[in-house]
Amino acid sequence: MPLSFAEFEFNMFNMFDKLLKISIFLALVVVVLGVYTRLADAGLGCPDWPTCYGQLIVPDMEDGVKIEGYERPLEVAKGWKEMVHRYVASLLGICILVLFILAIKGKTRCHQSLALPSFSVFFVMLQGAFGMWTVTLLVHPGIVTLHLIGGFVTTVLLFWMMLNQNNTPMVYYRRVLKRHKALLIITLLVLILQIILGGWTSTNYAALSCGKDFPTCLGLWWPEMSFVKALYWGPIGVDYEYGVLENSVRAGIQMMHRIGALITTLFIVWLVYAFRTYLHLRLNLVLISILLIAQITLGILNVVLSIPMAVAVSHNALALLLLLSVVTLIHKVIKH
Numbered sequence: 362m363p364l365s366f367a368e369f370e371f372n373m374f375n376m377f378d379k380l381l382k383i384s385i386f387l388a389l390v391v392v393v394l395g396v397y398t399r400l401a402d403a404g405l406g407c408p409d410w411p412t413c414y415g416q417l418i419v420p421d422m423e424d425g426v427k428i429e430g431y432e433r434p435l436e437v438a439k440g441w442k443e444m445v446h447r448y449v450a451s452l453l454g455i456c457i458l459v460l461f462i463l464a465i466k467g468k469t470r471c472h473q474s475l476a477l478p479s480f481s482v483f484f485v486m487l488q489g490a491f492g493m494w495t496v497t498l499l500v501h502p503g504i505v506t507l508h509l510i511g512g513f514v515t516t517v518l519l520f521w522m523m524l525n526q527n528n529t530p531m532v533y534y535r536r537v538l539k540r541h542k543a544l545l546i547i548t549l550l551v552l553i554l555q556i557i558l559g560g561w562t563s564t565n566y567a568a569l570s571c572g573k574d575f576p577t578c579l580g581l582w583w584p585e586m587s588f589v590k591a592l593y594w595g596p597i598g599v600d601y602e603y604g605v606l607e608n609s610v611r612a613g614i615q616m617m618h619r620i621g622a623l624i625t626t627l628f629i630v631w632l633v634y635a636f637r638t639y640l641h642l643r644l645n646l647v648l649i650s651i652l653l654i655a656q657i658t659l660g661i662l663n664v665v666l667s668i669p670m671a672v673a674v675s676h677n678a679l680a681l682l683l684l685l686s687v688v689t690l691i692h693k694v695i696k697h
Contacts, residue, residue, distance in 0.1 A: 377463045378470060380456055381523050387453040388516040389681065394446040395512055396677040399563065400670060404500045405602060406439030408432075410493040413444050450492065454485045457519070471526050481518045488515060499600045502564040509560040513681055520685050524692045537694045541635050545694060548628045549687050555618075555625040556680050561592075562618045563677075566604030568668050570611035575664045578616055586613040622660060629653050636690075645690045652683040 398404055407413035414420050414428045419440035422428070426435045457478075463469065464478040491508040498504050537545075562568055571578035578584045587609040599605065606614075630653075633646045659676040666672060 375470075377460065377468050378526060380460055380463070381519065381526065384453060384456040384460060385516065385519045385523060387449060387456060388512070388519055389678070391446070391450050391453055392509075392512040392516060392681055393674060393678050394442075394449060395509065396563075396674050397670070398442045398446050399500075399505065399509075400668070400673050401439065401442055402602065403436075403439035403442035404495060404505065405433065406436055406441070406443035407447075408496065410496045411447060413440050419444055447492070450489070453515075454489065457481050457485045457515075460522075469526065473522065473525055477518060477522055477525075481515070481522070484511070484518065485515055487511065498597055499602065500564070501595065501597065501599075501601050502561065503594050505564040506557065506560040509564075509677075510557060513556065513684060516681060517684065517688055520688060521692065524689065535639055535641075537636075537639060542694060544628075544632055544635055545687075545691060548632045549691065551625050551628045552684060552687060555621040556684065558614075558618045558621045559677070559680060562614050564601075565606055565611060565614055567606070567611035567614040567618075568663060568673075570608055570615045571664065573665050573667060575661055576619070578612060578619075584612060585609055586616060588613045588617070591617060622657070626653065626657065642690060642693060645686065645693065649683065649686045649690070652679060652686055655679055656683055 398406075407419070408431050409415065414431055414435065419437055420426075420428065420435060422435055422437070424435060424437055428435060461478040461482045464473050464475055488508070488511045491504060491511055494501075494504045495508050571584070572580075574580055576582075578586075587607070590606060590610045591613040593606070593610075595601065595605070604611065629649060633650055636642055636646055656676065656679045659672055659679060662669070662672050663676055
């Protein structure tokens with residue numbers, strides 16, 4: 362029996378919602394896979410892009426084989442890590458494109474401005490370009506950091522779209538004061554800066570530049586460090602795999618990240634305290650608090666346990682979840 366027009370429209374609305382949730386899940390997976398690929402030193406597992414040694418899959422050869430036309434010998438495991446990341450990222454790009462088409466046709470359950478889906482399509486293509494540059498520019502720390510942040514931004518864009526589709530009836534809530542809104546925005550900016558510092562620490566291989574010491578660094582509260590080149594962009598064309606900075610500079614980057622973590626923690630604690638009287642936001646504040654405690658714990662474990670893969674990946678994933686939790690709070694404040 363053919364569907365009526367109303368049933369067809371309902372199915373299309375459901376399709377947008379389901380595809381949006383799938384896209385958010387894929388975005389999270391892409392970020393996690395990207396972090397895992399970086400931490401496994403597999404960013405150059407395929408020295409070309411979008412293929413891997415000229416093929417759509419990793420060549421079925423033994424490790425160490427020199428393939429004609431490529432200087433880098435084949436490492437099968439690293440190649441597959443990189444290619445799986447590319448496959449999932451490509452699938453995410455297709456999903457975002459379909460979301461854009463559905464939004465153009467008005468197949469969203471709630472009104473959705475075309476600006477966000479349009480920008481999401483543009484941004485995911487930009488992300489693809491950064492993925493290419495990550496390989497062709499030999500894991501340049503600046504490019505890799507921007508690629509990581511781009512993954513976070515892509516997830517936030519999709520998540521904001523999902524929040525826009527929430528048609529929960531508007532009820533009376535105590536209006537959030539302007540000074541508290543300002544604090545919320547500042548906290549978001551501080552958190553974003555800290556996430557960027559975290560990416561910069563990782564891409565410059567500075568996570569263990571203080572050894573296993575915490576809260577001290579190399580056994581001292583303020584060891585010999587250089588901040589002059591801590592934010593140094595570096596020339597294009599140099600192979601940055603395993604890092605090129607001196608350890609004193611890497612120690613400076615690590616300490617900047619630690620200081621940033623302290624500042625971020627203070628702002629979030631201040632935010633939670635300031636918002637404690639807004640009862641309708643209590644669950645959001647509890648979630649933010651739990652994620653913050655977990656994130657601090659994982660950050661410390663990263664150092665004292667010498668960056669175990671599971672801990673390091675979880676640390677990045679929780680940073681994204683913490684960001685999404687703050688974004689959710691902002692969306693609630695704006696809507697109410």
